[in-house]
Amino acid sequence: MSVFHLGLIINPLAGLGGPAALKGSDGVAAEALARGAEPRAAERTRIALECLRPVAERLQFVTFPGPMGADLLAELGYAHRVLGRLGQGPTTAEDTQAAVRELQDAGCALILFAGGDGTARDVCSAVREEQPVLGIPAGVKIHSAVYAISPRAAGQMALRLIEGGLVRLSSGEVRDIDEAALRDGKVGSRHYGEMCVPVEGEFMQHVKQGGMESEELVLVDLADWLAESWEEGVRYVFGPGSTLHGLAQNLGLETTLLGVDVIESGQVIARDVTEAQLFALIDGHPARLLVTAIGGQGHIIGRGNQQISPRVLRAIGLEHLRVIATKRKLGTLEGRPLRVDSGDPALDEAFPDAVRVWSGYREELLYPLA
8 A cells, every 4th residue: 555645734823813812923922822822723733634534544744843743643643754853942934944845855745734824925935836735724814825715624635635536736826914014903915925736626527438529629728738838958758648649649740659759849859769769868858758647547657658667767857757637537547546667666666646647728636646
């Protein structure tokens, strides 16, 4: 059974200012505690994590010490790994930023963070553009579109991802208000950035077998997106299969149905290449790899595309892998994960727990990988 690595960061000071009537918690945690406010972020996080009980055996959390996650996970009995260290006294924005950097470097497929808009700002300042995150609302004010509507909704979203549901990725806006101005009766929010967040996905509906027209339209949309995304001087490796062959046709490219082809500057520069030819073309040259999943089975590497060998994958870089699959094809997996079998166990272990899947025009899904 594959293990899903889920990041967790709790801002233990989030939400303190609300019960103390301080219009927020930024910079006033000590005053809020003096007024009798009690920390609530851990309890809000507990609600989210209880939703993950059905997949507990498949989970390993990655978190920071003490009140930033380790204490609650130990109490709940979840398997977890603790990174970093905390100094004396209350946690700081710098602690949150350090946690984000370490958790994303550890390869977490998704980072859950509990807090408010101030916490979202701290996360945004440290997170990489491509790292999916999801906020558990625990602050006083929640203006940012990176939070689930409730702690339970955050837990259910994570559960859906781990169980193989279709979870779409989008860009969520981070906004915050000036709390000092708010305390003076002035209200105004400011845009601080955007983060990659999962949004409410839909499970695959049954599609009539004769519905090829909709499949073809999706490939047209995907071709439009790829045409807008071509990078000059980059070589694109198209794996075999009808999905990528149809994508190439919509780009006006003549590729092979069952072979591996290489495209550069909108032109096919090599068709049906061998492993040795492919390695020679991409070794030391910027490249991107596009593969699809075998419908009903889910393999993206190691079935029908052995030309894409371990040394080819390392030369391209796993971060430059993109899976192209329609929702209909993912639906044939019935929630089972995508799979890799490169022939190199160490490389297979290096793949992320979830991969980005292009499924429509500017539409990306996050889908589990085993």
